Amino acid sequence: MGAFYSSEKKFYVSVDCIILGFKNSRLYLLLIKRRFQPLKGMESLMGGFIRPDENIEDTVQRTLYEYTGIDGVYMEQVGAYGQIGRDTGERVISIAYYALINMALFDDALCRRHHARWAPLNDVGPLVFDHNRIVEDTIDRLQRRAAIRPIGFNLLPEKFTLPQLQSLYEAIYGKTLDKRNFRKRMLDMGVLEKQEDKDKSASRRGAYFYKFNREKYDELLRPGTFFVM
Amino acid sequence: MGAFYSSEKKFYVSVDCIILGFKNSRLYLLLIKRRFQPLKGMESLMGGFIRPDENIEDTVQRTLYEYTGIDGVYMEQVGAYGQIGRDTGERVISIAYYALINMALFDDALCRRHHARWAPLNDVGPLVFDHNRIVEDTIDRLQRRAAIRPIGFNLLPEKFTLPQLQSLYEAIYGKTLDKRNFRKRMLDMGVLEKQEDKDKSASRRGAYFYKFNREKYDELLRPGTFFVM
């Protein structure tokens, strides 16, 4: 052991995290100012190098925890990015993951400490290296994924209203949806549990809270589509 | 340069190629017997280590050429696999790509030289490391992808018949399709060009050849779905 592949070259391998949150009907992307050369000061995704004792997803969770203070976050791999010269410092092969977080649990103090900011997703400026491309690929993937699996709930608090849920899907797909059709579909799936109480923060009348019932969803034996646009 | 990330560890990074072919109404997967320890002799996907002067996709194309003699192959990334211990030799992070090849162009001599064989996809035995898992993920991805983009044609000769095309989709989705509905849909898309000649190898009557017209497809401004199951 130790000599099997010894004629081969090794590479730096990092993860890049596309951390998405949802607030006030908009999707946000957590960005930091890069703290070291090259391109110090330019905006960048969160990232970290993989350590020998870590699985890739461990690195992601560690990085997420470091920047957001949140644990056990929903995440999914977007893909590996390894073009020569993508990192203008040295060659780094990076594996991108997007993470969907409930912004209510987010630790703002950590945010300030890292000089991080939540950028509205549709107003993201130039990022270092190929990070803009990675973000594009992420949205593409999120759209496809959210259409077949109920992953959007990871962006919401445990209790949410149907108007909130609708505005989330509208933000993900970048278009407005018909209220009646949306509600009908969501409720017909039978995985939402209506609560007794209402959210009165957005209107005088108030909107009923709902909870996503994962058990019921799991019983549905994974239909091909969750929500079609 | 050269010192930016020097406190970080480096890793072996390889690519694994899931090479798929189609013949006699079945999908086949190209496998080799592993030539070196550990697990020498066990069946494995094609793979190769990334070299410092190669983009990831260059490594894939090089590996494909080496094992199949084919150039400019259609391929797509499946994802990165980097669990500790996945390679029982040393830690290797591998990036998997599937490739769709036209078996008619395949070089059988190379196949024999590498002790490779085409295994029917639904009859693949145990493979080294996590390669079975990678193959599963590939099929999943292929199914989703083939439903929205006309990638299946990469598995066929330039000229093919509708019965052939149908049996290809049946192989990809593992279920039989209605002949009339299939033909109607395919022809209604308007991207198939009927040829004058027929393939008489599969029946006395013969089936007309068709060609896929990429230009026409490109004009279609990329509809959301290509072929829905």
Place this chain on the structure above:
DNA sequence: GCAAAAGTGTTAGGTGTACACCCATGA
């Protein structure tokens, strides 16, 4: 003439989509 695969239309049911008004409430 017969076996074997190629080719061809119609219909019923279901699904997506468009659309407008009343309700509840706090100020």
Place this chain on the structure above:
DNA sequence: TCATGGGTGTACACCTAACACTTTTGC
């Protein structure tokens, strides 16, 4: 009482899916 957002049902168009017989031709 009024302004604001929450909540509700229907009709039509379109698409999907089911279904059976005729044609061609080599042997």
